Amino acid sequence: MQVYIAGAGNTRFGRLDGMGAVDLMAQAGQQAMDEAGVRRQDIDGVLCGYATTLPHLMLASLVSERMGLRPLYAHGMQMGGATGAGMVMLARELVRAGRCQRVLVLAGENRASGQSRDGAIQTLAQVGDADFEVPNGASVPAYYALLASRYLHEHGLSEADLAEFAVLMRHHAASHPDAQLSAPITVADVLASKPIASPLKLLDCCPISDGAVALVVSSQPSRHDGHPVALTGAGQAHHHQHVSAIADTLDMGASASARRAFDEAGTGLADIDYLAIYDSFTITLAVLLEELGVCPRGGSAQRLRDGAFGVDGATALNTHGGLLSFGHSGVGGGMAHIAEAYRQLARRAGARQIAPRRRALLHADGGVLSAHVSLILEQRA
Amino acid sequence: MSTSLLSKPFTDGLAQGVLRYQRCERCGAAQRLARYACTACGEPALGWHDAAGIGRVFSLTEVRRAPTDAFKAMVPYTLVLVDLDEGARLMGHGRAGMAIGDRVRASVFTLDGQPLIRFEPVLGG
Numbered sequence: 001m002q003v004y005i006a007g008a009g010n011t012r013f014g015r016l017d018g019m020g021a022v023d024l025m026a027q028a029g030q031q032a033m034d035e036a037g038v039r040r041q042d043i044d045g046v047l048c049g050y051a052t053t054l055p056h057l058m059l060a061s062l063v064s065e066r067m068g069l070r071p072l073y074a075h076g077m078q079m080g081g082a083t084g085a086g087m088v089m090l091a092r093e094l095v096r097a098g099r100c101q102r103v104l105v106l107a108g109e110n111r112a113s114g115q116s117r118d119g120a121i122q123t124l125a126q127v128g129d130a131d132f133e134v135p136n137g138a139s140v141p142a143y144y145a146l147l148a149s150r151y152l153h154e155h156g157l158s159e160a161d162l163a164e165f166a167v168l169m170r171h172h173a174a175s176h177p178d179a180q181l182s183a184p185i186t187v188a189d190v191l192a193s194k195p196i197a198s199p200l201k202l203l204d205c206c207p208i209s210d211g212a213v214a215l216v217v218s219s220q221p222s223r224h225d226g227h228p229v230a231l232t233g234a235g236q237a238h239h240h241q242h243v244s245a246i247a248d249t250l251d252m253g254a255s256a257s258a259r260r261a262f263d264e265a266g267t268g269l270a271d272i273d274y275l276a277i278y279d280s281f282t283i284t285l286a287v288l289l290e291e292l293g294v295c296p297r298g299g300s301a302q303r304l305r306d307g308a309f310g311v312d313g314a315t316a317l318n319t320h321g322g323l324l325s326f327g328h329s330g331v332g333g334g335m336a337h338i339a340e341a342y343r344q345l346a347r348r349a350g351a352r353q354i355a356p357r358r359r360a361l362l363h364a365d366g367g368v369l370s371a372h373v374s375l376i377l378e379q380r381a
Numbered sequence: 382m383s384t385s386l387l388s389k390p391f392t393d394g395l396a397q398g399v400l401r402y403q404r405c406e407r408c409g410a411a412q413r414l415a416r417y418a419c420t421a422c423g424e425p426a427l428g429w430h431d432a433a434g435i436g437r438v439f440s441l442t443e444v445r446r447a448p449t450d451a452f453k454a455m456v457p458y459t460l461v462l463v464d465l466d467e468g469a470r471l472m473g474h475g476r477a478g479m480a481i482g483d484r485v486r487a488s489v490f491t492l493d494g495q496p497l498i499r500f501e502p503v504l505g506g
Contacts, residue, residue: 118449121446122449125448130385131383131385131392132391132472135497136498137444137448137449137451137452137458138444138460138472139447142444146440146460146462148442149440149481150481153481194445195446196446197442197445197446199442243462243472244414247420
């Protein structure tokens with residue numbers, strides 16, 4: 001059977017003072033239900049991403065209570081940055097199995113205003129090994145910087161190559177009214193930005209944001225959807241958790257995950273005309289695009305300069321601006337890629353709408369290229 | 382202090398100035414971090430061994446934005462991933478100016494009571 005994304009909702013991203021994690025989720029969730037044309041009582045499944053600002057034993061039950069939902073299946077999930085894609089994958093499985101008909105998938109948190117910047121950085125650093133890594137004063141940017149140094153060394157590339165991705169994401173965010181960062185930047189701006197963990201500078205890193213995103217995954221497309229978007233394939237891979245444990249930096253799980261999704265969808269990269277790829281850092285985009293096989297090893301920046309990832313490109317990439325510029329509120333940040341891919345395929349992107357696209361590859365990673373989830377979205381008009 | 386029984390031989394070793402790593406008693410494969418079973422053959426028979434502390438820099442980063450107050454006082458500091466000659470890979474501190482591929486030797490230093498590894502270039506390495 002076919003499973004559809006029937007609606008998407010999102011709050012603005014940035015600093016939203018006074019909003020708690022559940023406030024944000026409820027706002028995005030209501031918008032997604034409205035867009036899908038489903039009533040509160042039609043939602044029979046709720047999957048909810050964790051919130052670092054609201055560590056709760058049963059967040060999906062809390063959100064359901066507050067939103068007046070009475071699902072027959074509900075729980076939270078934790079897969080780091082891959083949580084959003086993982087929840088959509090599970091929602092699809094629940095619908096395929098006949099357990100649920102309409103699953104509300106949502107995540108949001110007040111990551112920027114609900115805690116100190118130091119608090120956020122320390123919480124996130126705990127994704128490192130508690131005995132071997134964290135005691136060294138390591139942080140998430142440092143873990144990714146270790147991958148970035150190795151990547152630049154192996155391919156003979158420069159920091160300016162990585163910077164291209166930050167510039168493109170900022171350019172795309174400028175067209176989205178809900179994006180956190182929209183002022184144009186140049187490669188020189190990225191190179192001159194504050195050093196964080198070499199070779200990564202501030203503008204190679206995503207911001208910390210408040211915000212929420214929600215999706216309705218359903219056995220039916222939206223009633224008023226002329227261009228239904230189906231979820232036709234999904235896959236995962238988990239090869240390691242910690243950067244020190246990576247056995248092969250050329251095989252971290254992205255390609256295995258995508259292969260499973262493509263096999264299930266009966267399609268391949270040649271048919272993909274939209275890319276929604278996790279971009280916690282510029283290096284994340286570069287290595288994922290290359291391991292996914294979108295471009296040759298070391299060739300992602302050149303492909304970008306050739307125009308492939310722009311709004312008119314053959315494989316438009318993160319047209320909302322990605323984590324790097326739309327913003328990163330944790331799980332919700334990763335779900336924004338899915339919301340945008342859905343809206344572009346469904347031709348519901350408004351003023352941001354690009355030329356019609358048929359098939360999207362979505363890929364998210366959690367941890368340090370640790371937990372991988374791939375989704376294939378297809379427009380079924 | 383180790384956060385788990387599994388990693389205790391490693392943290393105990395560091396406190397004594399010794400680098401330890403796990404090796405499979407069946408196939409001999411060195412492990413990265415701490416495991417309950419061999420990543421190569423799956424045998425749950427891993428033993429802890431002392432490493433000589435010599436290896437090669439796999440990657441490195443100079444950290445300017447530290448996560449805690451103790452480390453803010455140290456910035457900038459260099460973190461390295463080093464492939465020990467025995468086959469394990471360890472994170473530790475390094476020195477400014479080090480490069481990927483450099484031969485290094487480990488020693489243990491203490492910061493706020495926490496033993497940490499520092500890798501120094503081996504002259505002529």
